[in-house]
Amino acid sequence: MSETRPTTARPDSSGAQFTIGEISHQPEVWREAAANIAAERADVDAFLAPLLARPDLRIVLTGAGTSAFVGGVAAPELSRLLSRRIEAIATTDLVSNPREFLAEDVPTLVISFARSGNSPESVAATRLADECLTDVSHLIVTCDPAGRLNLEHQGREKSYVLLMPADANDQGFAMTSSFTSMLLSVLLVLGGGGPETVAPLVAAAAGIVDGGWDAIADLADDRYDRVVYLGSGPLTALARESALKLLELTAGQVVSYYDSALGFRHGPKSVLDERTLVVVFISSDEYTRKYDLDILAELRDALDPSRVIAIAPDGVTTADGLSVPFEGLTAVNDSFLASVYVVVAQILALSFALGVGTTPDNPFPSGNVNRVVKGVRLHALDEAASGVA
Structure with a gap:
């Protein structure tokens, strides 16, 4: 281990x-x-x-x-x-x-x-x-x-x-x-x-854990107080998980947002400011990838390119700017690819959390947010029909 x-x-x-x-x-x-x-x-x-x-x-x-x-x-x-x-x-x-x-x-x-x-x-x-x-x-x-x-x-x-x-x-x-x-x-x-x-996923993730951790951690500096994750198809759900990880581990001190590559332009792009870091998950699908690369180029043109990070299979050209490439995964479908991509988001969330001074193993020592959700009252389906409050 x-x-x-x-x-x-x-x-x-x-x-x-x-x-x-x-x-x-x-x-x-x-x-x-x-x-x-x-x-x-x-x-x-x-x-x-x-x-x-x-x-x-x-x-x-x-x-x-x-x-x-x-x-x-x-x-x-x-x-x-x-x-x-x-x-x-x-x-x-x-x-x-x-x-x-x-x-x-x-x-x-x-x-x-x-x-x-x-x-x-x-x-x-x-x-x-x-x-x-x-x-x-x-x-x-x-x-x-x-x-x-x-x-x-x-x-x-x-x-x-x-x-x-x-x-x-x-x-x-x-x-x-x-x-x-x-x-x-x-x-x-x-x-x-x-x-x-x-096997290729194991090798790629091990490469990040053993050799890429510190470079990812370096991205989590105090220039940023919000992070946006973007992805298409299955990677939109991954963007949502990545945003949640950051919000949880920093106890909300770093605000996060997620969207699809195409959906981001329709209003949510308003979240961008000079203190925003953007992470774009690049699809391995040749067709879908075109939309991911379009939003990546657009954001790098509008912002400092160092603030827009591409996570991509090795061999996918992401133009100028910082990228985290994974070798040997160009033929891996996005749902499988997500398991490796999320390791980057996990390290980034952890690093932001340590930077703002939370304790990631328990970011909410007061207990107002819990590891296993509490306080949910479950209601029987027949309550509404019977008039039970």
């Missing part, structure tokens, strides 16, 4: 030991996750094959916060691979509006992502699906064997639980290795592939 390490740019890493270690060990966690899936392949295929054989099957990817963004990144790639509609809907939407999001009573596979499985919405979303739908199955992708989501679905006839490696169960406040391991796992399980599929 990679050594837990501070950066030379931000040597005061007190209160960040978990987060640093969990970012650093992702390559090893991915390798273990892929090996576990290979070992479980016969069982998980036996569960999924009859479901995927149904042309009317609806697949919903769900989770809360970062876990929801796993679905947002994975859904486009899985739709392409399986040639069927796959939707990413957050549990926070399913729980508050089940009659709208579960309106179609068709055979449904709900794929739930959760680090702990103890967030109030995690189990509630699966229960509501069972209540609203006649024919529903569950694939649970989670990191905590002691979590409520695992305990509720383990051994159920129409459920299959896919547990992540133990080291994916992040102990720090923010989800890092839990996010990437669940993302790669669902892509492998539904899209096929195994250890050979993740």
Whole structure:
């Protein structure tokens, strides 16, 4: 496992030991996750094959916060691979509006992502699906064997639980290795592939952890008090996750925003000022990449080019300005590529957090924001009809 390490740019890493270690060990966690899936392949295929054989099957990817963004990144790639509609809907939407999001009573596979499985919405979303739908199955992708989501679905006839490696169960406040391991796992399980599929991703991420960390940390200086992340398709959901990571770890002291490459011009571009850093995730798709490079060039022309960073597969020309290239990934689809790209965003968020003086392992010592969400009151579906407040 990679050594837990501070950066030379931000040597005061007190209160960040978990987060640093969990970012650093992702390559090893991915390798273990892929090996576990290979070992479980016969069982998980036996569960999924009859479901995927149904042309009317609806697949919903769900989770809360970062876990929801796993679905947002994975859904486009899985739709392409399986040639069927796959939707990413957050549990926070399913729980508050089940009659709208579960309106179609068709055979449904709900794929739930959760680090702990103890967030109030995690189990509630699966229960509501069972209540609203006649024919529903569950694939649970989670990191905590002691979590409520695992305990509720383990051994159920129409459920299959896919547990992540133990080291994916992040102990720090923010989800890092839990996010990437669940993302790669669902892509492998539904899209096929195994250890050979993740090998180039492992190598690329290890290169950043071992050799690129300090250069990324150097970007997090006090010139910036806001950061914008942009990406297209699956990388838009990655931009959202990256923005959340920065907001969480800095306890809101550095403001973040996300958008798509095309959407940013339609008003949100107003967020730019002289203290803004922009990160553009460049697609590996030849067609989509044109739009990413267009916004990159436009922003570098309007701003100091040093304030617009391109994260791209090696070999993709991003013109003048700072880029973080990843070797050997030009043929990797964006949903897989996201697992490597996000490592840059994680290091950047951690470095900003250390720079502004938060403790990334627990940025909110007062407890007003929690690692596992608290304070959610769950309501029964029949409350409104019965007039219960």
